[in-house]
Amino acid sequence: MIFFSVDVCRAYKVLxxxxxxxxYTVRDFPLCDNVLPExxxxxxxxxxxxxxxxxxxxxxxxxxxxxxxxxxHPTVADGEEDRKVCFxxxxxxxxxxxxxxxxxxSSYYVYKLGGTxxxxxxxxxxxxx
Numbered sequence: 073m074i075f076f077s078v079d080v081c082r083a084y085k086v087l088x089x090x091x092x093x094x095x096y097t098v099r100d101f102p103l104c105d106n107v108l109p110e111x112x113x114x115x116x117x118x119x120x121x122x123x124x125x126x127x128x129x130x131x132x133x134x135x136x137x138x139x140x141x142x143x144x145h146p147t148v149a150d151g152e153e154d155r156k157v158c159f160x161x162x163x164x165x166x167x168x169x170x171x172x173x174x175x176x177x178s179s180y181y182v183y184k185l186g187g188t189x190x191x192x193x194x195x196x197x198x199x200x201x
Contacts, residue, residue: 080112080152080184081177087197088117091134094124094198103134105194110186112175113195120197122181123174127158127165133196137161139188140196142169148176157185159193168193 090096091103092115115122124133124140132138137159146153158169173184185195 080175080182084112084114084182086117087113087115087195088119090118092119092194092197094120094128094132094138094196094200096132096134098131098134098136102136102192103194104191105139105185105188106191108185108187108195110184112182113185114180114182115197116180120199122198122201123157123183124196124198124200127160127162128196130161133194135194135196136192137168137190137194138196139194140165141174142166145181146174146176148178150176152184157195159188159190 128138139157139159142156142158152173152175155174156169157172158166160168175182
């Protein structure tokens with residue numbers, strides 16, 4: 073039996089809507105990622121270039137509890153790394169978290185994400201390092 077490994081730096085889905093960015097504030101009702109299929113994702117376009125790495129206020133990224141990477145992005149040499157995404161608003165930033173994987177693909181990052189633990193939570197993008 074032959075197994076082929078998939079290069080996650082080439083086989084990913086894209087998150088690219090402006091309402092996912094840290095500069096966007098929810099208007100009517102919170103958007104959510106609770107049914108986001110588990111897969112590798114890349115932030116690009118209007119969503120920013122990477123996952124947010126700081127806790128922000130409630131209502132940013134089009135949702136009640138914006139998801140942010142609690143830790144640093146890995147280097148290329150690190151390969152696929154385990155990290156935590158937290159879904160909480162300031163000042164309770166690290167109370168509701170889940171494990172994900174992150175990979176540095178040299179000029180961008182990919183994240184292995186799945187559904188969030190509730191419909192008032194969403195993964196948040198940014199252009200900031």
